[in-house]
Amino acid sequence: MDDTSDRSAGAATLPLAAYLARRLRQLGVDHVFGLPGDFSMGLLDGMLEGTGLEWVGTTNELNAAYAADGYARLRGFGALVTTYGVGELSALNGVAGAYAESVPLVQVTGAPPRGAARGGSLVHHSLVDGDLGHFARAYAEVTAAAEVLEEASAAEQVDRLLTSALRELRPVYLSVPSDLTALPVPAARLQQPLARPASDPHALALLGEALRSRLAGGAPVTLLAGHLVRRRGLGQVVRRLADAGVTVATLLGAKGLLDEDHRSSAGTYVGALTADKATRRAVEHAPLLVLAGAVLSDLSTGMFSAELDESSAVVLGLREARVGDLRVADVDLADSLELLADLVAPHEEADRPLDQAGLWATLQSWLPAGTPLLADAGTAYFGAAELALPRGTELVGQPIWASIGYTLPALLGAALADPTRRPVLVIGDGAAQLTVQELATVLQRGLRPVVVLIDNGGYTVERAIRSPQATYHDITDWDWGSLATALGGAHPPLVLPAGTRAELAAALGTAGATPGRAVLVHAVLPRHDVPALLSAIATGLSASHDAGADDVVGQPA
CATH class of the missing domain: 3.40.50.970 (Thiamin diphosphate (ThDP)-binding fold, Pyr/PP domains)
Structure with a gap:
């Protein structure tokens, strides 16, 4: 209100x-x-x-x-x-x-x-x-x-x-x-707030049965999204479908709904005027085509040159859906598209315990465009290095000097350098213990970053290189939530736990919906789990440390 x-x-x-x-x-x-x-x-x-x-x-x-x-x-x-x-x-x-x-x-x-x-x-x-x-x-x-x-x-x-x-x-x-x-x-x-009428639950259940039956054959799905998907703000659902492998093409009014460098993006479809033949083939020869929020006007279809078999397509309209001969009224586009996503990309996998792969996949799907992304030396930096950064996003870290703890004070500088952009920091617990006191300055100044703290019980990057069970890789156990609250004083951050993929996705979603407040996501990961890139580099580092002086590559001339 x-x-x-x-x-x-x-x-x-x-x-x-x-x-x-x-x-x-x-x-x-x-x-x-x-x-x-x-x-x-x-x-x-x-x-x-x-x-x-x-x-x-x-x-x-x-x-x-x-x-x-x-x-x-x-x-x-x-x-x-x-x-x-x-x-x-x-x-x-x-x-x-x-x-x-x-x-x-x-x-x-x-x-x-x-x-x-x-x-x-x-x-x-x-x-x-x-x-x-x-x-x-x-x-x-x-x-x-x-x-x-x-x-x-x-x-x-x-x-x-x-x-x-x-x-x-x-x-x-x-x-x-x-x-x-x-x-x-x-x-x-x-x-009494105003709201659009909810979908009829019986109609939604009927649609769910029809969609489940239509998807039972396992045919690859292509989604052709129109401008109504954008108007209803359903980009996240489309992204979820794309992450699950659904091919996504857009009509003219929905261009940009999905990042066009996404692996599942088929680009913009304009009927026979489609510039890319692969895009046209993906839509017109789709084994299972879903038309979502699509208005097939003259311009959007290349002057009615689209060769679409609408009778066999699944049609999800603003307040009605159609699967084959079945028409279902009183279902909102948001609910029908979400229902499709639940069937194509079920949530069960999201409840798995959080690991490095889950951390970076979830962060990849959430990371907003234009974000200053800071990642500390170690698992954080090498995980971030493999992300496909959204438009206008840059990665800040120290791949050469590699001084752990650098990014937390650097976060203060980045947030003050451009107050219009909300920075995101990913930092390990070992690195954070070196410089965490600067979080007090960040919070007391009313800055609003999102901090993802990787709590994996010590210097995991060092464990990957040598002697993973050595006690010198261990650190003391801190109550990170209480510490952040204490450092925040009058401006405490919102502290959100994340021990599973679903919890991390929910925490990042909450962080995105709370732009006016700093957020600390306490992500608990396995002690010995590392990103794939770090695993490969650690093997090389271990070998170089054991080699003789004449065998080390990269020496200055």
Whole structure:
């Protein structure tokens, strides 16, 4: 809920305009776009006063609609406010575009008072024919729902329309008569958050049975993802499918949904206009094709040149799915795609005890683009060295000097050097014991890194080189969670344990969803387990240490 909602928590009512604003804040909307007019100024006063909404005035209403569309694609919802007639008609093209592209936003019109509408007044901005409903009817053609608010049901209408936008991923139209902006509406309604309707559990179970049967033959799966997958924010599910070996191709509106250097990425499919023959073959000759959130329009299919057998494909739509002749309604795309992922990439393996392979595979699938990744000398650095780094991510470490403990103080420097980027540090317990006191400086300054501490009972990198059972590889056992809390003082990190792959995935997911707080992931791994690269290098180091001086390669000339 927005940070101003407490002001209305104890009140029985609040003005309609403020109610609308607070509903928008609950949906993640902090900015509203548009131009003012005499029919909308009272509405704007009520929406902007003390609600936390920020007004962004644009140069015309069409641009306001475009801005709200762009905002919604990244925030999940957008809003614009215009005046009646001249303003809302200028925005109509942009709202229609949002409808075609499945973008949820609300067009709010400040309209003439109800008396003018009832009496057929020849008001300005109208067609002076006594009918003030022309433009609401026009908006009904390009929105999921369009209504003029009424006194007896205004709050219910607001909630119904915004829920429609969430459910349908389409714009909605809300006309607010100027004499209703201060209408008292029940504040208690704000305690019930708006949400898209859940999938029907019986329908979801039916779909699960059909998908399980369809997948039983073990045929390789190709997923063709459309723009609705992006609109619903399902990139993580697509990544999970790709990590499980599902070939993923995208239509034009979903390009970039999956990193295109991912081993399972087949690129962008545009029918016969697809540049890469392998991409076209992967889609059109797929043994089992899944169309997810795909709208097969002329441009996205290369002017209808796609050679797809839709009748044999599994089709996962926004609120309906089809497997063969079976159509299942009331299933949300998020649930149907997640169900597919559960069947193709079951979670059982994620519950295995955490090891080096699991650590780096899980980190690989989670690591955000643009991340400064620091990895200390030892298992951390050689594990990180084998990652396929996302775009804009650089690896910071000391492969030459190899002084253990370097990266924890270096984390402080990296976080201060670019406060806009959240650094991630992977460090072993032995290295951390050398320089962990600098974590206090990191935390006391309110910095918010993600620290993955590899707790494997000592100097595992040294064990891999020689005498793995030697006592000099051991370190004292610390309570890392309590230590981090003590060092944090007034700014303690969120400490999350990870002893299995599932726990690590959950911890990293929580870290990603908690960007404003430092996170320490306490990852417990086997004492002698090392990344494959380190194992190979350790063998070479061991051999070089036992060789005579004349046999050592790499000596300076």
